[in-house]
Amino acid sequence: xxxxxxxxxxxxxxxxxxxxxxxxxxxxxxxxxxxxxxxxxxxxxxxxxxxxxxxxxxxxxxxxxxxxxxxxxxxxxxxxxxxxxxxxxxxxxxxxxxxxxxxxxxxxxxxxxxxxxxxxxxxxxxxxxxxxxxxxxxxxxxxxxxxxxxxxxxxxxxxxxxxxxxxxxxxxxxxxxxxxxxxxxxxxxxxxxxxxxxxxxxxxxxxxxxxxxxxxxxxxxxxxxxxxxxxxxxxxxxxxxxxxxxxxxxxxxxxxxxxxxxxxxxxxxxxxxxxxxxxxxxxxxxxxxxxxxxxxxxxxxxxxxxxxxxxxxxxxxxxxxxxxxxxxxxxxxxxxxxxxxxxxxxxxxxxxxxxxxxxxxxxxxxxxxxxxxxxxxxxxxxxxxxxxxxxxxxxxxxxxxxxxxxxxxxxxxxxxxxxxxxxxxxxxxxxxxxxxxxxxxxxxxxxxxxxxxxxxxxxxxxxxxxxxxxxxxxxxxxxxxxxxxxxxxxxxxxxxxxxxxxxxxxxxxxxxxxxxxxxx
Numbered sequence: 001x002x003x004x005x006x007x008x009x010x011x012x013x014x015x016x017x018x019x020x021x022x023x024x025x026x027x028x029x030x031x032x033x034x035x036x037x038x039x040x041x042x043x044x045x046x047x048x049x050x051x052x053x054x055x056x057x058x059x060x061x062x063x064x065x066x067x068x069x070x071x072x073x074x075x076x077x078x079x080x081x082x083x084x085x086x087x088x089x090x091x092x093x094x095x096x097x098x099x100x101x102x103x104x105x106x107x108x109x110x111x112x113x114x115x116x117x118x119x120x121x122x123x124x125x126x127x128x129x130x131x132x133x134x135x136x137x138x139x140x141x142x143x144x145x146x147x148x149x150x151x152x153x154x155x156x157x158x159x160x161x162x163x164x165x166x167x168x169x170x171x172x173x174x175x176x177x178x179x180x181x182x183x184x185x186x187x188x189x190x191x192x193x194x195x196x197x198x199x200x201x202x203x204x205x206x207x208x209x210x211x212x213x214x215x216x217x218x219x220x221x222x223x224x225x226x227x228x229x230x231x232x233x234x235x236x237x238x239x240x241x242x243x244x245x246x247x248x249x250x251x252x253x254x255x256x257x258x259x260x261x262x263x264x265x266x267x268x269x270x271x272x273x274x275x276x277x278x279x280x281x282x283x284x285x286x287x288x289x290x291x292x293x294x295x296x297x298x299x300x301x302x303x304x305x306x307x308x309x310x311x312x313x314x315x316x317x318x319x320x321x322x323x324x325x326x327x328x329x330x331x332x333x334x335x336x337x338x339x340x341x342x343x344x345x346x347x348x349x350x351x352x353x354x355x356x357x358x359x360x361x362x363x364x365x366x367x368x369x370x371x372x373x374x375x376x377x378x379x380x381x382x383x384x385x386x387x388x389x390x391x392x393x394x395x396x397x398x399x400x401x402x403x404x405x406x407x408x409x410x411x412x413x414x415x416x417x418x419x420x421x422x423x424x425x426x427x428x429x430x431x432x433x434x435x436x437x438x439x440x441x442x443x444x445x446x447x448x449x450x451x452x453x454x455x456x457x458x459x460x461x462x463x464x465x466x467x468x469x470x471x472x473x474x475x476x477x478x479x480x481x482x483x484x485x486x487x488x489x490x491x492x493x494x495x496x497x498x499x500x501x502x503x504x505x506x507x508x509x510x511x512x513x514x515x516x517x518x519x520x
Contacts, residue, residue, distance in 0.1 A: 039088065041079050042220045051075035051097060054125045058152040059373060059381040064128035067099055073128050074098050078221055080149070080214045083205055092202070094214055095153035096146045097124045099131060103139040110224040110251070112141035112507065113215065115148070117233025117257070119208070120386035122152035133493055134230075136504050141228065148238075149214060150199075150206035151386045157202060159195040159385040162378055166325060169372055172315070173330045174420040181401050184424065189431050195389060196433040204434050206386070207393045208441060212242040216249060226251030226449075228507070232490055233257040233462055239451070240443030240470060243478070247448035252507050256454045257490035260466030261443045261473050265395045265429075266407070269422045270414055271463050276422075277415035279340040279460035280304065282487055286343075287350060296353045307336065308417060310356055319361045322369075327361025333421055335367030340460050342488040392429035396436035399426040443470065448478045450512045454499065458487035471515075480512055485520040 051073045053063045064073040075097050082090040101108050114134075116126045123145030134143055147154040160168055168191060175181040196203065215238075219227040228251040231239035236255035243250050263271060284303035287294040297303030311329050318326035325331075339349035345367075352363035369375075373383035404426050411419035429436065445451075451474055455467025464483075471479030484491035484499050491499045498519030505511045 041081070041087075041091070041217060044079055044221055046076040046078060046096070046221060048074040048076045048098065051124070051128075054122070055153055056379050057156040057158075057382040058122040058125045058147065059383075060375050060377065060379050061125070064097075064131075067131070068102070071100060071102070073131075074100070075124065078146075078214075078218060080217055082155075082201075084210055084213050092149060092155040093153070094146055094149065094218070095124050096144065096218070097127055098145075099127075099138060099143045101138055101140060101142050102135070107140050108142070109140045109508075110142070110226070110228055111144045111219075111222045112137055112228045112230060113218065113222075114143065114145040114230045115232070115235030115238050116145070117231075117235045118151070118383065118387050119148065119234045119238075119390035120151055120383040121234075122147050122381065122383075124152055130493065136500075137230075137507055140508050142222075144218075144222065146214075146218065148206075148211045148386075148390075150202055150389055151382065155202045156199075156382045157195060157206065157385040157389040158198040158382065159191055159388075162380055164194075165372075165374070165380050165384070166378070169331065169334075169368070169374075170325065170328055171330065172328070173333075173424055174315075175424065181405070185401050185427060185430070188427055191388075192428075192431050192433070195385060199385075199389070200433070203389055203393065206390050207437050208238055208241050208390065209245065209437070211238055211390075212245050215242055216246050219249060224251070227253070229253040230507070231255050232492075234259060236453075236462075236470060237261060237441050237443075240445070240474065241441050243445035243448045243451060243474065244443050247445040250445065250448040250451065252449065252510065253451045254454065254492075254503050254507060255451060255467075255470060256492050256503075257459060257462045258453055258455055258467040258470045259441075259462050260469045261441045262469045263466075264439045265391075265397050266399065266426060269426055270411060271465070272461060273411050273415040273419045273422045275460040275463040276337060276340055276418045278463075279458060279487070280307075280336070280415075280417060282458055283340065283346055283349065286346065294350075296350055296357070304417070306357070307353065310353070311417070319356065319359050321361040321365035325365065327356065327365050327368075330421075331368040332356065332361065332364050333418070334371050335364035337418065337460075338367040338371040340488075343486075343494075344488070388428055392432040392436060393434050394437050394441070395429060396439055398430050398432070398436070400430065401427060443473045444475055445478050446475050448474070450480050450506075451478055452482060452503065452506050452513065453479050454482045454484060454491045454503070456484045456486050456488065456491045456494075458485075459489050461489045480515045482513055483516075483518045485518065491519075 078094045079091045080094050081087045082092050124147050127145035150157045175184050237259040284300035315329040318328045321327035339345040373381035408423045411423035453467050453471040455464045457464045471481040486494050502513045
């Protein structure tokens, strides 16, 4: 899939704007190097200026559009220790972006820091793309986001170049025999070796605990006594780790599209297989239950059977995608997965399947490109490189091809379409240069302020059960769960008035909703 370790948990938030650009066509600080000397980094002053156009590692494109009433997005660079065990040693640049509050200074609460997930998504490019969705929150906060270390303009991890990535994403990700398994293992090893060759100095320092410490430094540099935080997808894991490390510094915080902090990588991948299968089932049911005829099948099972046949045919013979690239089985599955991140994308999936059945793979290829962080110019962001680097630095388990082969039947039973892909993704950290930190993140945060944990019953990437487990793991009186009975990844951006009302009421007015609140 797009991320060899698992489907990228932030694909919706990091690529929705890119997807719109691609389909329509059918930021501060360089941060690349390290500098000597840390000193007292909490005393540094940020130099906010109008944001430049995003770098290739951030995804490319144009500088963010002006805000209403002539305001502009501002970018700055924060110095952080390369190695938090040596806080006065070498430093790296962390790229930040903000929109100043639109309300009166007397009503300002402070900064609201966003992390949109991945890991590997650029907050500097994502926040402006979704800025209008958070206009209500901007009435009392400066909206702030950042590129976490290893991402975008913050000492980005570099592995393969664009041409090599095109080739890499064309590989067969679901081997059927020993020769294909050997090829997949070798390709994975080549990718991992390239990451070590090109990014050796930063790789040991991109763990989630490092990013959490960066956020606490950010809190101080921004002048806030507490960290007010909105974490989405992997951003919920980062927020949970922050709360564990700095429980007394937690302000008003919301977790949306929640990672299950109790699972190891194998359990997480199996959970995603079940989650994406549920989303596919819901898509097929939706298409065939409408009053108009579903163009891709007569019944939900017929829709899924036709998709399965398409993927089997593509494994034998790819069809034209975006010249000179062909739509392979792997690319098609990527494209289908991307479209399941949001119900808003389901029409794209229907159209893409229709065209693929007629021999045209362009739309599914565009969807796949969006998931992989590839823009219309053939340039890749460093989403995949950063995603693998952060996951492999965090996760202790290393899975062999023999182990995965034994586990494939259970994954296939969980999802006939996605199971093989997610099972074989477990080998992505094998032979990684840096040992993983733990079986799973630690998020217990006794004494922290309440954290609103929002789970979506139809979430494919971070299945609903993760929200309950996160709320429990944060601790009694800390995790407050809210349920949204909806579709897609996350809840706030669904525009559901109940969800947005509860979140806004907490962040703006400090009113914690009753635990167990259900929105539909």
